[in-house]
Amino acid sequence: TTKMETRNFEADVARLLHMMVHSVYSDRDVFLRELISNAADACEKLRYEAITQPDLLGDDPKPRISIFADPEKKSLTIEDNGIGMNGEEMNEALGTIARSGTRAFMERLEAAKGGEKAELVGQFGVGFYSAFMVADQVEVISRRAGSDEAWRWLSDGKGSYSLGAANIDDAPKRGTRVVLHLMEDALSYTQPYQLEQLVKSHSGHVPVPVSLTDKPDAEPHQITDGTALWVKSKNEVTPQDYTDFYRSVAGQYDEPAATIHFRAEGRQEYNVLAFIPGSRPFDLFDPDRSGHMKLYVRRVFITDDAQLVPRYLRFMRGVVDSSDLPLNISREMIQQNPLLAAIRKGVTNRVLNDLIKLADNDAQAYDKIWENFGAVLKEGLYEDFERSEQLLKLVRFASTTSGDKPRALSDYVTAMKEGQNAIYFMSGDDRTRLESSPQLEGFKARGIEVLLLSDPIDAFWTANAPEFEGKPFKSVTQGGAELADIALTDTQKPDTSEASSEVNDFLAFIKKTLDEAVSDVRASDRLTESAVCLVAPENAPDRQFERLLSAAGR
Ligand code: ADP
Ligand code: MG
Numbered sequence: 001t002t003k004m005e006t007r008n009f010e011a012d013v014a015r016l017l018h019m020m021v022h023s024v025y026s027d028r029d030v031f032l033r034e035l036i037s038n039a040a041d042a043c044e045k046l047r048y049e050a051i052t053q054p055d056l057l058g059d060d061p062k063p064r065i066s067i068f069a070d071p072e073k074k075s076l077t078i079e080d081n082g083i084g085m086n087g088e089e090m091n092e093a094l095g096t097i098a099r100s101g102t103r104a105f106m107e108r109l110e111a112a113k114g115g116e117k118a119e120l121v122g123q124f125g126v127g128f129y130s131a132f133m134v135a136d137q138v139e140v141i142s143r144r145a146g147s148d149e150a151w152r153w154l155s156d157g158k159g160s161y162s163l164g165a166a167n168i169d170d171a172p173k174r175g176t177r178v179v180l181h182l183m184e185d186a187l188s189y190t191q192p193y194q195l196e197q198l199v200k201s202h203s204g205h206v207p208v209p210v211s212l213t214d215k216p217d218a219e220p221h222q223i224t225d226g227t228a229l230w231v232k233s234k235n236e237v238t239p240q241d242y243t244d245f246y247r248s249v250a251g252q253y254d255e256p257a258a259t260i261h262f263r264a265e266g267r268q269e270y271n272v273l274a275f276i277p278g279s280r281p282f283d284l285f286d287p288d289r290s291g292h293m294k295l296y297v298r299r300v301f302i303t304d305d306a307q308l309v310p311r312y313l314r315f316m317r318g319v320v321d322s323s324d325l326p327l328n329i330s331r332e333m334i335q336q337n338p339l340l341a342a343i344r345k346g347v348t349n350r351v352l353n354d355l356i357k358l359a360d361n362d363a364q365a366y367d368k369i370w371e372n373f374g375a376v377l378k379e380g381l382y383e384d385f386e387r388s389e390q391l392l393k394l395v396r397f398a399s400t401t402s403g404d405k406p407r408a409l410s411d412y413v414t415a416m417k418e419g420q421n422a423i424y425f426m427s428g429d430d431r432t433r434l435e436s437s438p439q440l441e442g443f444k445a446r447g448i449e450v451l452l453l454s455d456p457i458d459a460f461w462t463a464n465a466p467e468f469e470g471k472p473f474k475s476v477t478q479g480g481a482e483l484a485d486i487a488l489t490d491t492q493k494p495d496t497s498e499a500s501s502e503v504n505d506f507l508a509f510i511k512k513t514l515d516e517a518v519s520d521v522r523a524s525d526r527l528t529e530s531a532v533c534l535v536a537p538e539n540a541p542d543r544q545f546e547r548l549l550s551a552a553g554r
Contacts, residue, residue, distance in 0.1 A: 004154065004164035010096040013129065017157045020133050028186070031130040032195075033202040035078045035178055037300045037327065038128060039065045040206040042082025042176060046145055049083065056145040060174065063208045063226070067199070069190040070216055074182045076135075076189050080208070081175040084144035087151040091163055094128060094140060094153055131178065132157035134186035141166050142176040190214075196223050202301045228299045230273035230319050234261055246275045249294065250317035254278035257369050260318075260354050268342050274318030274351065280372050281315060289314055293347075295334070296321040306334050309348055312380035315373045320347060352390040359394060359408070367406055370396045374406075381461035388466040397451040398431055400440060407451070409468045417448050422474035425451035427458045438530035439476045442483045450476055477535050483524075 009017065043063035050056045060081055068077040085093060131138045136156055143150040150171030155161035171177070180189075188194055192214035199210055200223060209226035213219070229237060229245045246256045256275040263271045274293065281292075293308040293316055294301060308320050325339050334340055359366040370377075380391045396406030401415070412423060424443060428434045434452045443450050453462065465473040503523050511521040524535075 004152070004162040006160050006162045007091070007095060008160050009155075012097045013095065014159050016097070017129055017132055017159075020129060021157060028133045029198055029202065031134050032078075032189070032198055033301065034127050034130045036065060036199065036203040036206060036210065039078055039080035039082060039176065039178075040203075040208045040300070042080050042084070043208045044082075046081075046083040046175075049145070053146070058174070065206075065208050065210045066213065066220060067195065067210065068213045068216075069192065069195060071187070071190040072216075074187060074190070076180045076182055076195075077177060078180075079172055079175065079177040081172065082145075084147070084172075084175045085140075085142040085151065086144045086147060086149065087163060087165070089144070090140065090142060090151050090153050094155075095161060095163075129157075131180055134182055134189060135180035136183050137181040139179040139181075140176060141171050141179075143168070143171045143174055145174050199223050204301070207299050228271075228296075228321070230261065230271045230321055231263075231299070237261070242275075245273070246277075246317065249319065250275060250277055250281070250292075252277055252279070252281065252317075257365065257372070258354070258358060260351055262350060264343075264346050264350075268339065268346065269323040270343055270346075271321045272318070272347055272350070274316050274320075274347070276355075276369055276373070277315060277317060281317075284315055284373075284376065292317055294319045295325075295340075297325045297327045298323060300327055302327075303334060306340065308340075308344055309351065310344075310380065310384055312376055312378075312383060313348065313351060315376060316351065348387070349390075352387060352394065356390060356393050367396070370394075370406060375455055375457060378455065378457050378461060382464060385466065392466070392468045397425075397453060399452055400435065400444065400450045402449075407449075412449055412451070413469050413471060415449055416471075417446060420448060421471065423451065423468060423471050424448060424474055424476050425453050425458075425462060426476045427453040427462060430454055438533040439535070441530060442524070443476060446483060448483075 008014070040063075043065070046056060047063065064081055066077075066079045068075075068079070070076075138155055138157065140153040141150060142153075148168065150166040150168050151163065152166035152171075153161060153163050182189060189198075192212065195212060195214070199212070203210065204224050206224070207226055207228060209222055210224045211220040211222045213221075229241060242259050242261075243255060246259070247253055250256075255278045257278045258276040260272065260274045260276075263269075289311045290305070291307050291309055291311070291314040292304055293306070294304045295306040295308060296302060296319055299321060302325075309316050320343060322339065322343060325334075325337065355366070355369070358369075374396060377391065377394060381388060381395070384391065392409055396408055397412075399407045399412065401407075409423065426434050426437065426439060428437075431452050431454045434440075434454060440450055453459075462473055462475065467473075507521050507523060511518070514521070
């Protein structure tokens, strides 16, 4: 015998609800994330209040979130044992727009027109009211911690709600029960498998364990344990924990090749737990080159589409959990958020530096990573000039002296000959063909190492390569490589002094014969066995780059 009083929603809420019900929101699954997140928030609020009032916990100290599905009644219930709400709090929280963020959002919505409106709604989380995307009636029964009254709120989301005291025996002992009467086209949200997947993927790491009871009278079973691995400190996490988490987050069943786990503190606070997979993800070379790092805000999943690392690190898998971003940030909005830019920068630098350390300390492990992802990392050399110093420490190449082992640039520089000022490379389609090129004769004769670059991408970054340790990159096909300054290892250097006038006549003859086909004909130190080879002019593109450009019709 409870008396319910009917009230109208605040105008803003009514408008928000109208938009939601008319489905301008693209992704309905989010309602569950929003309700679980509210339940977890309520548990955290209780946890905080209980610091000063331990009695509030009574004989039920452990936070929990329970989901009950009832396919026959077409209902889905989300219940928590958190702080709960009294009547006044319910009226305020579920009848008005209490959040300043939502208020600001409504103001912007007012100013927007037509299509922009839909876009804006997608840009903000909409919290509790998102329940009306899947339910035509929502009932909330709540009992505030420490209170001996319970309250009931009921609405069809069409302009009004009713609120009144609830029968204490029908209410949770403490906390809130949200009952959704599902719409016909939302009945799949009672299916156990789908529910479990949804909870695991969207709320798998909220700090409160979640259990599911998939039909009336069934036993509840726990589907998440309420601990977020990434907020633990490293010494609390076992290698097996890391591997399990890697597998669930990457959807790959190998071992991670590297694990990067840290907490950034200071102006920006966030936790990172990221992995380099042990093998290539199947979509590594998909044209959209999108990343899969997941963004969480205070342990609530936001999106895996935030591009938290640059494209050339798209093989990374894992989680970034920000303490500073607003929870109700949307996928569309997130890219423009300056906090996110700072996180992206911090994470990228940390990943590159950890890789550099790994390369120094465990070359074998690093070489394996290079084998899988080197071709992708190299994209960074022309996409991320700002980090070329770090990236050049990570790249590995085949060379004329490296055999089967990939060669680091620092090793190349250490092995440079006296008088040698540049890092020489030759690029082409095929390593074996490169190795037998006459272009290399003069280098071989002087014991000068030449990098053999046979990835298509090599032609691009070398076209505009930065220096490494002060040494420029130089193609062996470009201009008159300054080989004359470097002593031949071979002792009998040919005596060219007498031959010079004959050579000059000969050069003039060839130049005249070939005419427009070449820009110059020169005697050179680069050959020791072959009679002649083609080179590119000093400041013109490398031969391989030229070939690619003409193949592309440029
Ligand atoms: P937000 O969570 O961002 O504050 P919501 O629209 O999700 O916005 O929820 C609005 C308010 O309703 C919350 O701030 C809270 O006060 C109240 N609320 C919602 N769900 C619960 C719950 N399960 N327990 C206690 N309070 C709740
Ligand atoms: Mg919320």
